[in-house]
Amino acid sequence: MxxxxxxxxxxxxxxxxxxxxxxxxxxxxxxxxxxxxxxxxxxxxxxxxxxxxxxxxxxxxxxxxxxxxxxxxxxxxxxxxxxxxxxxxxxxxxxxxxxxxSDRAVGIPGEDKKGVFGSATFVNWYNGHPDRRDLNPDLNVGAAVVLGNGNVAIDVARVLVKTPAEMAATDLPDYAAQPIQNAPLTDVYMVGRRGPNEAKYTNVELREMGHLENCVPQIDAAQLPESVEGEMSDRDRRLAKKNLATVREFVDRNADEKPKRVHFVYYAQPVEILGDDRVTGVRFERTEVRDGRAVGLGEFFEIPCGLVIAAIGYIxxxxxxxxxxxxxxxxxxxxxxxxxxxxxxxxxxxxxxxxxxxxxxxxxxxxxxxxxxxxxxxxxxxxxxxxxxxxxxxxxxxxxxxxxxxxxxxxxxxxxxxxxxxxxxxxxxxxxxx
Ligand SMILES: Cc1cc2nc3c(=O)[nH]c(=O)nc-3n(C[C@H](O)[C@H](O)[C@H](O)COP(=O)(O)OP(=O)(O)OC[C@H]3O[C@@H](n4cnc5c(N)ncnc54)[C@H](O)[C@@H]3O)c2cc1C
The missing domain is CATH 3.40.50.720 (NAD(P)-binding Rossmann-like Domain)
Known part of the structure; x- marks a missing residue:
């Protein structure tokens, strides 16, 4: 049998x-x-x-x-x-x-405010998952923060800023295309706890951010390490080197070159989602990487935004x-x-x-x-x-x-x-x- x-x-x-x-x-x-x-x-x-x-x-x-x-x-x-x-x-x-x-919780105060979503939820929504089609996120915002330094974070940032023409040959459902493409969004901040050398995105996805029709990548040169250091496999080292070379190319891009910007922000961990009922910003603590881990430095800053997508992991x-x-x-x-x-x-x-x-x-x-x-x-x-x-x-x-x-x-x-x-x-x- x-x-x-x-x-x-x-x-x-x-x-x-x-x-x-x-x-x-x-x-x-x-x-x-x-x-x-x-x-x-x-x-x-x-x-x-x-x-x-x-x-x-x-x-x-x-x-x-x-x-x-x-x-x-x-x-x-x-x-x-x-x-x-x-x-x-x-x-x-x-x-x-x-x-x-399911989304892994960020574990900081304020993450239950309106306008804060995990990437599992948000990505399912724009991909037409029956469980999430009624999410109806309010995208009437000028700035968004995407937490995370992996391919999912890049996907979310890219889908938020691509033009209708760039998305025409896709299966993005109309119910998501309309609010995304009508949104007054001009700035997306992709914020990672660690640096470009530790980022998990693949190089093809990262490079794509330099070639978007309506959006230019922004990066602060001071955030970029001199070289790829630390313990890692040969494969990870090759990827990190490629990624570092790619983000270096982003340094000189003019912020006014295109109507939208994706800002690559490194060495910052979220400590609080700000706002009353709705999110109005995120408070971050600057970090440095020690033994591969992000360690808080006790210096804080805020990024105002009306939308937060946490692309920090799934469970x-x-x-x-x-x-x-x-x-x-x-x-x-x-x-x-x-x-x-x-x-x-x-x-x-x-x-x-x-x-x-x-x-x-x-x-x-x-x-x-x-x-x-x-x-x-x-x-x-x-x-x-x-x-x-x-x-x-x-x-x-x-x-x-x-x-x-x-x-x-x-x-x-x-x-x-x-x-x-x-x-x-x-x-x-x-x-x-x-
Ligand atoms: C946002 C995102 C983007 C990604 N993009 C890429 C990419 O571009 N390229 C790439 O190579 N990888 C990508 N990945 C990774 C890739 O999708 C995963 O490696 C892969 O899908 C994991 O496979 P899985 O079969 O374990 O889980 P899943 O693909 O999640 O499949 C699980 C299935 O189980 C079903 N299920 C759950 N519970 C039950 C139940 N109780 N009864 C019956 N069925 C159930 C679900 O409906 C689902 O169909 C991406 C991942 C994410 C989250």
Whole structure:
């Protein structure tokens, strides 16, 4: 009898796992269970709308989804429609691939004020996630602060300042495009606790900030270190050197060259969000880096702004019936093994770091662990039991061909040049199925 494997979630980690399983010589059937009708996790709801090429990996994942040994069950949420323990009873092996979809708190006074958002929330909003489409942020502001020094911070800053023409060939939903593009925003401050050498953004994303149609990067030369120093891997050193060279090019850019500016501010940690009900600014403490850590220097300054996006990290929500590491924001696991027959991959396993491809080794390892632990054969009924239970509970699962119908409608509805027009609610997706 073939081995029955359930994968919970349908982001990169889930698909890399499914791919490793189907490419093995073992006989197994894989069911991917996703809470939304649409697959692909943060590829759809995280990756910036103007970076469509990054999403090309969806094509490879679509092939895996169409493999004869793989079934897709969209619109089925584990914890809502079916319990994890129920799935574990049905399947020989269960892989948690639920990602890290929540914002890590900044942990400073005032972060609950209006106009302060975590990047998970804000990015989901401009990417048309059904949970966040009603966020309705007030973008009637002249200045915004983006906390963080990684690619997500750069994505947010860039999406806020790009012109309608620059965003025309994207799937940015109209409800987000209008307030973003009508906003009187002229200045975005990207503030990092440490310096350019420690910044986590990749060089391509950083360089792009120097080539925007309506926006010029600004940087204070005094903030730039002479060279790249300190303990780091060769790879990190190469990246840091490239980044330092890029930010040096930004130093002489004229502030009036274009109507908008993105200010790169380093060595500053937020200590308080200012304002009454709404944010009016952020108070920062200057820092210096000691042994790789930002240490406060007791000198303070403020940046007035009407919008704050904290791009400082993501955490997973605890998964019911599994041990959870609250501090790390991940499921407790021993290199992916959570419990007998239960595995974790991707951000729920490792925390929120790395690019799409970083999840690939997790999938390969989980497949190896599953075959090591279970041998080639399985004994549980898997798919038949799942389908019976979903039918009994009246759960409207979306299968692969139905998702393909939804996707085809999104492509057909796209404005010229755009890849798709996303349906932004579950009801709209289901309505597309007639
Ligand atoms: C804003 C942002 C931008 C990014 N941009 C890039 C980029 O440009 N290039 C790049 O290489 N990487 C990028 N990344 C990183 C990349 O997206 C991640 O490495 C990757 O998505 C993590 O994969 P995952 O499968 O662990 O999680 P996710 O992609 O988050 O997938 C988790 C899936 O599980 C589902 N799920 C959650 N709970 C349940 C449940 N209870 N039941 C069923 N399903 C559930 C979710 O709906 C989701 O589909 C970006 C990340 C972010 C946050």
């Amino acid at each position: 073939s081995l029955s494997v359930a994968i919970i979630g349908s982001g990169p980690a889930a698909f890399y796992t499914a791919d490793a399983l189907v490419k093995s010589d073992n006989d197994c059937r894989i069911d991917i269970i996703e809470r939304l009708p649409c697959p692909y996790g943060l590829i759809r709801f995280g990756v910036a709308p103007d970076h469509e090429k990054t999403k090309n990996v969806m094509r490879a994942f679509a092939k895996t989804a169409a493999h004869e040994d793989v079934n897709y069950y969209g619109n089925v949420e584990v914890g809502r429609d079916i319990g994890l323990n129920e799935i574990r009873e049905m399947y020989d092996a269960v892989v948690l691939a639920v990602g890290a979809g 997973s929500r605890p998964v019911a019936d599994t041990p959870f590491d609250e501090r790390g924001g991940i499921v407790e696991n021993d290199d992916g093994r959570v419990d007998t027959g239960l595995y974790a991959v991707g951000w729920i396993k490792r925390g929120p770091s790395g690019v799409i491809g970083t999840n690939k080794p997790d999938g390969k390892l989980a497949a190896e662990q599953i075959f090591t632990d279970h041998g080639a054969g399985g004994g549980k009924s898997g798919r038949a039991a799942l389908e019976a239970l979903l039918a009994e509970r009246g759960v409207r699962a979306v299968n692969l061909s139905e998702w393909q119908t939804i996707e085809a409608a999104e492509i057909a509805n796209a404005r010229e040049g755009a890849p798709r027009k996303k349906f932004v609610s579950v009801a709209e997706m289901l309505a597309a199925l007639g």
